[in-house]
Amino acid sequence: MLDRAAHDALVAAVGSENVISDPVQLRSYECDGLTGFRQTPSLVVLPRSTEDVAQAVRACHRHRLPFVARGAGTGLSGGAMPVADGVVISLQRMREIVDIDPVDRRAVLQPGVTNLDITKAAAAHGLYYAPDPSSQQVCTIGGNIAENSGGAHCLKYGFTTNHVLSMTVVLPDGEVVTLGEDTDEQLGPDLRGVVIGSEGTLGIVCEITVRLLRVPETVRTLLADFPSVTAAGEVVSDLVAAGIIPAAVEMMDNLAIQAAEKAVGAGYTLTTPAALVVELDGPASECERQFDQVRTICERHGCTRLHIAETAAERAKIWKGRKAAFAAVGRISPDYIVQDGVVPRTRLAEVLSRIEEMGRDAGLRVANVFHAGDGNLHPLVLFDEDAGEMERAEQLSTDIAELCVELGGSLSGEHGIGTDKACSMPRMFGEADLSTMDSVRAAFDPQRLCNPGKLLPTPRLCGEKPGRYRPHPLEEAGVIERL
Incomplete structure (x- = not known):
């Protein structure tokens, strides 16, 4: 529980109307999308501005209170799970689109703006925001930055880090800094790149300038069925080998197809072992030529059905099935x-x-169900x-x-390490690598108050699992203690 002085300092920082302390209401913040990990916070504050965030962080720093920034809570790695006796700083009230600049193709945003709303705001100018996680209707740009999210179109257009120019960040001691530049030229060390993908462990991002792209001249989408996942996978390799970089290549196996079709009726074949969604975009002549190549490659690998979206509505229907797949699995x-x-x-x-x-x-x-184009x-x-x-x-x-x-890959492509995979980090990184990461973290946050217990393995974290407490073997041997 928070002591009275700490509680009063946080109320003074953001106002009593922006503080949640009711035990029942606090339960709404006990986990993110990974519901197996739960911890009720002591307090939730809901700032409305960068200055509010800075004041709240300074209060936490003075009273040595651990704090966790939270966006929409759609994360799937336990990265936004609260800390025992800590504070959640929720950014859901910071939802303003500060500016859209159609000339320089930029948007300035608060962190609570949803991914899809950026594109909706830019659409009037013939622009859009490229990263498109499946949860883009609800996930926020702040969370995208924390996890360096990608989405279906990241094969051609890259991840969040490729589209964020600069950020206003509240550091763990409450200092407000700007990282990056509003152009492609970055001076000095790329601290912007360090913070993107750091999963909220280095500070709280409060204002973001992102790059917008022009809506492509032509978009062509097809849905192709295959007799096996192996055949579908070979198509992906052949596409890249042929020098074709689609905007997106998504694969779904039969279980995922069944779930998505039951949920939204996207027109998928229920009996097919595997399906690919392939999308090309760009100049009309180039798009048509490459689209013919894609069809030829699909047919060469035994495509059993090839459906080409002829209208925007058909294209949207195909994508609705793919983007609904995660939630749709609850039907099976x-x-x-x-x-x-x-x-x-x-x-x-x-x-x-x-x-x-x-x-x-x-x-x-x-x-x-996955982003086959980049092996995610x-x-x-x-x-x-x-x-x-x-x-x-x-x-x-x-x-x-x-x-x-x-197999030569990575623990995560875009969902992050969080609490879920922290204990697997030594499988991918050596002791020196992990020590260097920890040193970078300490440079930003020497008191370890900012989203502690995430990303990097610790004996405490790796001795705990969701549900009933299970002692770590080192604890049973008397080498470590449970705090």
């Missing part, structure tokens, strides 16, 4: 875990085969908590993430 399983990892494109078939085998060994189903997997481990399957599902999810590293 009472519980599921969304994992996130990356493998080289050349090993897609191998990793999917291994995942199927691992699921079979664990007695669990795994649905696969999103396996969904299906389970029933009431049937006692949760622990097996968690272990399988961890094993899949670590398999990606084994």
Whole structure:
């Protein structure tokens, strides 16, 4: 519990009307999209401006209170989970689109602006914001920055870091700084790049200038069915080998297709083992030529059905099915875990085969829907908590993430490490690497108050699992203590 002095300092920082202390209301903030990890905060503050955030952080710094910045709470790695006896600084009331500059193609935003709303605001000027996570209707630009989110179109257009020019950041001691420049020229060390993807451990981003793109002249989208995930994976490799860089290449296996079709009726084939959504955009002549090449490559690999979207409505319907896939899995399983990892494109078939085998060994189903173009997997481990399957599902999810590293990939492509995969970090990084990361973190936050216990492994973190407490082996041996 907070002492009275700390409580009063936070109320003074943002005003009593912007503070939540009711125990029932606080439960709304106990987890993000990874619901297996939960912790009720002591207090939630809801600032409306950068100065409000700075005042709240300064109060936390003075009273040595750990704090966690939170956006829409759609994260899937436990990165926004509160800290025991800590404060949540929620940015949901900071939703202003400060400026749209159609000449320089930039937008200035507060962190609570949703990803899709940026594009809606820019559309009147023939512009849009390229990163498009599946949760783009609800996820916010602040959260996108924390996780360096990508989305379906990141193959051609890159991730959040490729579209953020500058940021106003409140550092962990309450100092307000600007990182980056409003042009492509960055002077000195790229501290903007350091903060993007740091999962809220280095400060709180309060105002962002992003790059906007012109709406492409032509967009062509197709949905192709294949007799196997291997055949679909070979198409992806051949597309890139042919020098074609689609705007997006998405793959779904049969379980994911069944779930999405039940949810939105997108016109997918329920019996097909795998499907690809391929989208090209750009100048009309180039787009048409490459589209013919894509069709030829699909047919060469045994495409059993090829549906070309002829209208904007058909295109939207295809994408509605793909973007609904995560939530739609709830129609075929009472519980599921969304994992996130990356493998080289050349090993897609191998990793999917291994995942199927691992699921079979664990007695669990795994649905696969992912950004095939850059090898960013999103396996969904299906389970029933009431049937006692949760622990097996968690272990399988961890094993899949670590398999990606084994095959030359990464623990995460865009969902982050958070609480979920922190203990797997030594599988990917050596002791010197982790020590360097920790030193960077300490340079920004020597008191370790800003989103502590996330991203980097600690004995405390790795001794804890969701649900019933399970002692870490080192604790049982008397080497470490539980705090």
